[in-house]
Amino acid sequence: MIVGVLKEIKAEENRVCMSPGGVEFMRQLGHQVLVEKNAGKASGFSNLNYQKAGAEIVDSPADIFKRAKIIMRVKEPQPFEFELIRKGQMYFSYLHLAASEELTHALIKSKAICIAYETIQKADGTLPLLTPMSEVAGPMAIHEGAKYLEMAQGGQGVLLGGVPGVDPATVVIIGGGAVGINAAKIASGMGAKVFILDIDLDRLRYLSDVMPAQCVTLMSSPAAIRDVLPRADLVVGAVLVPGSKAPTLVTREMIGTMKKGAVLVDVSIDQGGCFETSRETTHADPIYKIDGIIHYAVSNMPGALPRTSTLALNNATLPFVAEIASKGWKKAMNENPEIKAGANVVEGKVTYKGVAEAFGLKYESIDRLL
Amino acid sequence: MIVGVLKEIKAEENRVCMTPAGVEIMGQNGHTVLVEKNAGKGSGFNNKAYETAGAEIVDTPQEIFKRAKMVMHVKEPLPAEYDLIRKDQIIFTYLHLAAAEELTKVLIKSGSISIAYETIQKDDRSLPLLTPMSEVAGRMAIQQGAKYLEMAQGGHGILLGGVPGVDPGTVVIIGGGIVGINAAKMACGLGAKVYILDMNLERLRYLSDVMPSNCFLLMSKPTTVRRLIKEADVVVGAVLIPGAKAPKLLTRQMLKTMKRGAVLVDVAIDQGGCFETSKATTHSNPIYKVDGVVHYCVANMPGAVPKTSTLALTNATLPYALEIANKGWKKAMKQNPEIKQGANVVKGKVTYKGVADAFGIKLTSIESLLKN
Numbered sequence: 252m253i254v255g256v257l258k259e260i261k262a263e264e265n266r267v268c269m270s271p272g273g274v275e276f277m278r279q280l281g282h283q284v285l286v287e288k289n290a291g292k293a294s295g296f297s298n299l300n301y302q303k304a305g306a307e308i309v310d311s312p313a314d315i316f317k318r319a320k321i322i323m324r325v326k327e328p329q330p331f332e333f334e335l336i337r338k339g340q341m342y343f344s345y346l347h348l349a350a351s352e353e354l355t356h357a358l359i360k361s362k363a364i365c366i367a368y369e370t371i372q373k374a375d376g377t378l379p380l381l382t383p384m385s386e387v388a389g390p391m392a393i394h395e396g397a398k399y400l401e402m403a404q405g406g407q408g409v410l411l412g413g414v415p416g417v418d419p420a421t422v423v424i425i426g427g428g429a430v431g432i433n434a435a436k437i438a439s440g441m442g443a444k445v446f447i448l449d450i451d452l453d454r455l456r457y458l459s460d461v462m463p464a465q466c467v468t469l470m471s472s473p474a475a476i477r478d479v480l481p482r483a484d485l486v487v488g489a490v491l492v493p494g495s496k497a498p499t500l501v502t503r504e505m506i507g508t509m510k511k512g513a514v515l516v517d518v519s520i521d522q523g524g525c526f527e528t529s530r531e532t533t534h535a536d537p538i539y540k541i542d543g544i545i546h547y548a549v550s551n552m553p554g555a556l557p558r559t560s561t562l563a564l565n566n567a568t569l570p571f572v573a574e575i576a577s578k579g580w581k582k583a584m585n586e587n588p589e590i591k592a593g594a595n596v597v598e599g600k601v602t603y604k605g606v607a608e609a610f611g612l613k614y615e616s617i618d619r620l621l
Numbered sequence: 622m623i624v625g626v627l628k629e630i631k632a633e634e635n636r637v638c639m640t641p642a643g644v645e646i647m648g649q650n651g652h653t654v655l656v657e658k659n660a661g662k663g664s665g666f667n668n669k670a671y672e673t674a675g676a677e678i679v680d681t682p683q684e685i686f687k688r689a690k691m692v693m694h695v696k697e698p699l700p701a702e703y704d705l706i707r708k709d710q711i712i713f714t715y716l717h718l719a720a721a722e723e724l725t726k727v728l729i730k731s732g733s734i735s736i737a738y739e740t741i742q743k744d745d746r747s748l749p750l751l752t753p754m755s756e757v758a759g760r761m762a763i764q765q766g767a768k769y770l771e772m773a774q775g776g777h778g779i780l781l782g783g784v785p786g787v788d789p790g791t792v793v794i795i796g797g798g799i800v801g802i803n804a805a806k807m808a809c810g811l812g813a814k815v816y817i818l819d820m821n822l823e824r825l826r827y828l829s830d831v832m833p834s835n836c837f838l839l840m841s842k843p844t845t846v847r848r849l850i851k852e853a854d855v856v857v858g859a860v861l862i863p864g865a866k867a868p869k870l871l872t873r874q875m876l877k878t879m880k881r882g883a884v885l886v887d888v889a890i891d892q893g894g895c896f897e898t899s900k901a902t903t904h905s906n907p908i909y910k911v912d913g914v915v916h917y918c919v920a921n922m923p924g925a926v927p928k929t930s931t932l933a934l935t936n937a938t939l940p941y942a943l944e945i946a947n948k949g950w951k952k953a954m955k956q957n958p959e960i961k962q963g964a965n966v967v968k969g970k971v972t973y974k975g976v977a978d979a980f981g982i983k984l985t986s987i988e989s990l991l992k993n
Contacts (some may be wrong), residue, residue: 294771390811394767394781401925402635403904407665410929411764412807414756417932437782440810441760520905534773542727555771559780562787 253283253320258290259621261326264532265293265557266564268323268344272303273569275315276315282576285309285319294561304368314505316340321576327354327562331405338362339598341580343572345380348523348595349609358596359612364580370603371593378493379589380571382429382565385518387553389433389489392516393441395547396422399514399538403543409484412442419443420511423479425471425491425500425525427454430518432462434487439463446479476500481508488517488525495605497522503542511543520548585621622946623653625689627682628660630881631696633904636934638693638714638843641674643939648675651947655679655689662832664931678966686710691946695934709968713942715739715750719979728981734950734975740973741941750941752799753933755888758924759803759859762886763811765917766792766855769884769908775915777786777882779854782812793849795841795870795895796859797824802832804857807835814968816849833919836911846870851878854900858887867892871913879911886941890918899974905954955991964990 254277256269267290267349269277274284286306288298298308309315316322316335326343328336330353336342338361346367348355358365368380394413398407400420422429422438423605427449437443439462447456447462448471455468462468469475479484480501486509488496497519506515506528528541529548537549553560571590575583584591595603600615607614622648624641624937637660639647644654656676668678679685686692686705689853694714698706703724706712709732716737718725728735738750763781770776770790778968783789792808794801797819808815809832817832817842819825825838832838839845850856850871856879867889876898888896898911901920908917923930945953954961965973970985977984 263773265778293778295777383784383786387780389778390782390784394764397764398768401904402663402927403633403925408635408925408927408929410760410926412756412810413929414752414753414758414760414803414933416936433784437811440782440812441807443808479792483809534771555773555776555778556780557772559778559783559787566786588671 252321253285253314253319254321254323254576255309256284256286256290256306256570257315257322257324258287259325260329262553263551264326265554266561267291267294267296268325268327268565268568269572270294270561271296271300271306271336272563273565274301274306275305277573277576280573280577281308285315287315289314292398293531294557294559299459301618308588321572323572327351328357330357333357333361336361340364341366341575343368343575346595348603348606351611355596355601355606355610355612359599359601363596364594364598365579365596366575366590366593367603368568368593371589372493373485373589376493380564380567383567384553384560385429387556387563388434388518389430390437391516391552391556392430392434392487392489393422393437393485395516395537396487396514397441399545399547400484400512402512403510405538405540406514407510411438411485420484422447422485422487423444423480424487424489425453425476425481426491426519427458427468428489428491430489430491431487432458435462435466438485443485446576448475448479457536471500477505477508480505481510483509484513484514486513488515488519488529490519490525490589494520497525499527501524501526503527506542506544509544512545514547517546517548518552521550523550523618581621584617591617591621622690623655623688623947624942625679625685625692626654626656626660626676627685627692627694627952628657629663629695629703630699633921633924634696635924636695637661637666638695638933638935638938639942640664640931640935641666641670643935643942644671644674644676647946650943650947653677654769654914655685657682657685664927687793688947691942693942697721698727702901703727706731706733709734709942711736711945713738713945716965718973718976722980725971725976725982729969729971732962732969733966734968735966736945736960736963737965737973738870738938738963739743739966740975741959743959750934750937754923754930755799755861755936756803757926757933758888758932759800760807761922761926762804762857762859762888763792763807763855765886765907766857766884767811769917770854770882770959771917772882775882775908775910776884777880781808781855790854791795791852792816792855792857793845793853794818794857794859796861796889797821797828797838798859798861799862800859801857802828802845804859804888805832805836808855809836813855816921818845818849847875847878850875851880852877854883856883856885858885858889858897858899860889861892867895869895869897871896873897876912876914879912879914881917884915887918888922894918950992961987961991
């Protein structure tokens with residue numbers, strides 16, 4: 252099968268959806284890979300690297316849309332590409348359709364098979380193509396917190412890990428999932444006092460087993476959040492409810508009880524944020540202050556670290572794209588329910604409930620199309 | 622004794638030389654502490670906190686210089702204060718005189734007893750009033766490295782700790798002293814691959830005993846530096862030769878062999894820097910690029926985290942300030958050789974060799990001034 256690897260065109264997006272290592276693997280399975288010129292540049296992969304791995308470098312995205320059976324990307328198609336998507340073509344990337352009505356309609360119209368990274372789901376409910384990005388965003392949240400606690404950045408001037416004889420900072424992490432545990436590992440590694448809040452008691456037990464002793468697990472509730480916030484120097488919002496808007500767990504009133512110059516990092520911002528005062532920012536202009544509290548709410552945090560993020564994402568996506576390419580989408584979905592869960596819009600029908608509900612569109616079970 | 626606590630006036634300096642807790646201890650020992658209005662603000666201590674601890678809040682530095690027997694600061698006196706220093710007054714602060722000829726002459730003329738934090742020295746040659754700031758700077762260095770590796774900041778987009786299935790970053794720390802070990806602790810805690818280079822085999826053995834297994838200890842040689850910087854994502858310059866300029870361990874030539882978008886953090890910048898391409902920057906404009914490599918060379922790094930730095934510094938300075946206040950400077954120096962080492966300019970004489978050498982001024986032995 253011919254697989255097309257598009258260059259990312261969204262602002263601040265430097266990842267690429269397939270590394271030369273992935274191209275080599277696809278070639279070994281007998282597939283042909285077209286890579287758009289300079290697609291891997293920001294992630295540290297030259298055109299020559301791709302050619303050596305067996306890819307064909309293609310100048311224009313239009314050419315890739317024309318020739319490839321599967322189109323891959325990190326991010327969703329942009330409006331000027333809508334016309335390029337062909338009937339029966341597969342588009343495999345992050346789509347986040349529930350937040351984009353225009354794109355949803357364009358994909359319905361295209362009659363393509365649109366499989367979203369973010370809804371591919373394992374039997375245990377985990378989202379294997381979101382996990383790697385959570386693993387990047389979690390540690391990064393602590394790096395950002397440490398940096399913006401500096402006084403010249405607006406923070407109160409506290410060193411996260413303290414020094415011998417001086418109290419370390421207190422880090423409060425709301426949500427003990429993939430973002431939360433990875434943030435907690437780094438905060439603990441730096442020597443901070445760490446609280447993780449979660450509402451799943453089994454998860455708290457697991458965290459208690461694996462985390463160092465300075466990491467305290469707390470059952471999350473509005474009362475527990477109110478209790479720890481006044482002590483916090485850094486608060487990380489790490490809440491995800493799959494396919495829905497993040498709940499607002501920290502209200503403006505609660506923020507009023509915090510130390511001036513403390514830092515909030517809202518990793519949930521891609522799902523609307525879990526602090527009432529969060530609004531999306533960019534890597535170029537990442538922070539703002541409300542009530543003396545620094546807010547860092549950059550959407551797509553892993554985009555800032557494309558070398559690590561590209562490899563992490565590729566490690567997770569490659570087995571799926573290999574299976575789809577080797578079997579075709581129908582057989583792959585019939586045999587692998589994880590891939591089936593990724594079907595969002597297929598041959599003009601909306602096959603993912605969350606998307607159908609968001610825009611009042613008719614939902615069609617993917618099983619009927621298989 | 623009346624002790625005066627001045628507000629810092631240097632740009633980007635938010636520390637304060639005594640906390641309310643320090644004031645309380647001074648009071649318990651029978652001393653009076655004058656604190657300049659808003660001196661503790663940047664470090665999170667308001668005037669009320671000082672008053673509650675027993676300090677008298679004073680509006681102007683003039684009044685403090687007039688009334689206090691010992692004047693404390695974090696940073697050296699600035700020109701506006703030169704004329705205020707009185708004969709026989711004790712000035713206790715960081716002075717760094719070997720780099721400041723004008724200030725040295727002013728202190729000679731003043732007839733004061735100027736004791737420098739940075740030359741107070743223990744038997745084992747360690748510098749107890751530099752140590753806390755090295756601890757802060759070392760830990761901060763890794764935070765800077767992690768931040769400036771972000772692509773939007775000019776870095777090449779690597780997460781220092783990696784993620785499961787993806788290589789972590791490589792951190793090379795040149796110098797295994799206080800800065801180096803603290804930087805290494807943070808880098809190890811983030812999950813990076815960490816190399817510390819040092820020339821002291823005993824120190825390397827100690828580091829090998831106490832550091833986690835993701836920290837590799839290497840004897841520092843030019844060939845080792847040349848080999849490792851090619852792999853490095855973050856290089857921390859953590860070299861200190863007490864009282865001397867830092868040696869240039871990474872040349873412009875070597876820089877060319879590094880990854881584009883790697884980050885250099887030169888903690889030795891206060892001593893001139895240990896990378897050939899280093900030039901001092903500020904917290905408000907901390908980085909620049911040479912040959913595609915991001916340079917972070919902020920002088921006075923600990924100034925950015927004044928709450929932590931103030932506590933760390935005052936934990937170390939308070940016992941000395943207290944001893945000087947309790948005994949007077951002569952008796953304190955006679956009984957405590959560490960304090961004697963701090964004497965830089967006393968009653969018009971230069972008593973510290975490094976300062977005398979720097980400006981070709983006659984050195985007077987401090988011992989001769991301690992008689993009678």
